[in-house]
Amino acid sequence: MGKTYDLIILGGGPAGYFAAERAAEGGLSVCVFEERNLGGVCLNEGCIPTKSLLYSAKIFDNTRHGADYGVTAENVSLDHEKVLARKAKTVKSLVAGVAGALKRLKVDVIAERAQITGKTDGKFTVEAAGQTSTGDRLLIAAGSEAVLPPIPGLKEGFGSGFVLTSREALDIPAVPKELAVIGGGVIGLELANYFALAGSKVTVVEMLPEVGGSIDADVARILRGNLEKIGLTFLLSAKAKEIGDGFLIVASPDGTETKINADKILLSIGRRASTDGLGLEKIGVLTERGAVVTDPYLRTNVPGVWAAGDINGKSMLAHTAYREAMAAVNDILGKPDPVRYDAIPQVIYTMPEAAGVGETEKSAAEKGIAYEVHQLPLLYSGRYLAETGGGDGICKLLIEKGTRRLLGAHLIGNYASEIILSPAILVGSAWPADTLKKIVFPHPTVGEILRDVLLEVK
Numbered sequence: 001m002g003k004t005y006d007l008i009i010l011g012g013g014p015a016g017y018f019a020a021e022r023a024a025e026g027g028l029s030v031c032v033f034e035e036r037n038l039g040g041v042c043l044n045e046g047c048i049p050t051k052s053l054l055y056s057a058k059i060f061d062n063t064r065h066g067a068d069y070g071v072t073a074e075n076v077s078l079d080h081e082k083v084l085a086r087k088a089k090t091v092k093s094l095v096a097g098v099a100g101a102l103k104r105l106k107v108d109v110i111a112e113r114a115q116i117t118g119k120t121d122g123k124f125t126v127e128a129a130g131q132t133s134t135g136d137r138l139l140i141a142a143g144s145e146a147v148l149p150p151i152p153g154l155k156e157g158f159g160s161g162f163v164l165t166s167r168e169a170l171d172i173p174a175v176p177k178e179l180a181v182i183g184g185g186v187i188g189l190e191l192a193n194y195f196a197l198a199g200s201k202v203t204v205v206e207m208l209p210e211v212g213g214s215i216d217a218d219v220a221r222i223l224r225g226n227l228e229k230i231g232l233t234f235l236l237s238a239k240a241k242e243i244g245d246g247f248l249i250v251a252s253p254d255g256t257e258t259k260i261n262a263d264k265i266l267l268s269i270g271r272r273a274s275t276d277g278l279g280l281e282k283i284g285v286l287t288e289r290g291a292v293v294t295d296p297y298l299r300t301n302v303p304g305v306w307a308a309g310d311i312n313g314k315s316m317l318a319h320t321a322y323r324e325a326m327a328a329v330n331d332i333l334g335k336p337d338p339v340r341y342d343a344i345p346q347v348i349y350t351m352p353e354a355a356g357v358g359e360t361e362k363s364a365a366e367k368g369i370a371y372e373v374h375q376l377p378l379l380y381s382g383r384y385l386a387e388t389g390g391g392d393g394i395c396k397l398l399i400e401k402g403t404r405r406l407l408g409a410h411l412i413g414n415y416a417s418e419i420i421l422s423p424a425i426l427v428g429s430a431w432p433a434d435t436l437k438k439i440v441f442p443h444p445t446v447g448e449i450l451r452d453v454l455l456e457v458k
């Protein structure tokens with residue numbers, strides 16, 4: 001028989017480990033079950049490793065173009081093996097940091113797959129490796145996995161190592177000569193960007209008329225243009241139809257088919273909550289379209305059970321997971337803390353970076369919100385000009401008519417990932433544009449473009 005805890009957490013990714021830290025700090029006895037590695041997809045095979053790879057590619061690209069900046073370098077090359085080794089070191093160090101923090105907080109970490117088995121004497125029972133642990137409360141934070149569509153040949157392609165998800169793609173020992181990417185969303189674009197700079201001939205197949213999913217339409221178009229400039233090919237409004245040995249067949253809406261030769265195929269058409277085999281049905285946890293149903297407090301329909309992170313399918317982002325984990329633990333500790341989902345920033349870490357928060361023109365129109373658009377090229381920023389020499393980045397703000405508050409902000413260009421926090425705070429506030437204009441931005445920064453766009457709001 002295992003131990004009894006105040007809180008049992010299924011999954012040690014951003015939602016699970018962050019919740020464990022907060023709960024232990026709040027005085028609860030906590031156990032985390034993690035079958036793979038602490039840190040989950042984000043630290044081990046998602047956010048962090050891709051940022052490590054992309055940073056290597058950025059240095060490589062900057063060095064190649066150093067002459068434009070008065071820096072000469074000869075025989076510049078990117079050593080993919082060394083890039084992977086550096087990535088592995090970064091991941092190892094971060095995962096060790098999480099393990100160390102949990103240890104210091106006396107959180108039990110059990111490296112096993114756990115399954116909910118029921119509820120006995122008012123306590124939830126969880127089984128892992130033949131041992132049963134019991135908990136007064138459960139937090140389900142089991143994350144998500146890549147969606148595998150029923151494309152003929154896909155299963156065989158996985159079996160032979162021809163088709164990869166981001167998990168495998170982040171560890172392939174050699175850069176493929178030709179890479180086909182199915183899905184031009186966040187994962188597809190970030191990895192396509194890395195492999196294109198690392199030397200692959202990359203073709204991205206996207207079923208929708210534009211890449212980038214729900215990001216602002218102008219930002220998406222500019223991003224695609226920049227990626228085309230480094231050699232990526234995009235097939236838009238095109239669906240992957242069949243996978244064969246060394247090729248992919250793509251169907252366009254007009255019925256024409258294109259054959260793309262490839263050494264590897266990356267499948268990045270979205271992720272789905274990993275609810276299978278958790279034993280949710282044993283205690284009656286409600287799911288909808290495969291994800292656990294939660295309210296803004298991260299409560300499920302079962303009292304004593306919360307669910308945070310990708311598992312609830314609300315916003316599959318690590319930063320949402322951190323916030324949800326904190327809110328769930330606050331609720332458990334008797335301090336109800338609802339999550340606001342209207343000001344969650346979204347970033348694509350490509351070169352250039354794209355970032356957005358709040359409403360887009362499309363979402364605002366769909367909701368019937370009356371808005372004005374104000375936009376400037378980033379070239380209005382002295383620092384942007386000094387560093388890019390002439391990029392096509394933009395900053396677009398949506399202002400609500402009447403209240404004149406900030407509804408949304410969308411940027412493409414260097415530092416967009418870091419700049420987006422300020423508009424995220426402002427979208428979350430109800431301050432009108434005239435108040436926002438008075439904020440003092442450091443100069444020279446690319447971020448001060450926000451003030452310049454705000455000054456356009458008359």
Ligand code: NAI
Nearest residue numbers: 183184185186187188206207239240268269270271316347
């Ligand atoms: P995604 O939902 O961002 O993009 C999937 C794309 O595939 C969509 O544009 C969709 O139209 C397209 N698609 C779907 N079926 C297709 C088909 N049969 N043929 C061609 N195209 C097809 O999903 P992605 O990129 O796999 O990312 C998964 C999750 O991971 C997302 O929720 C994302 O937010 C998260 N993530 C976030 C990152 C970040 O914040 N920087 C980085 C990487 C992932």
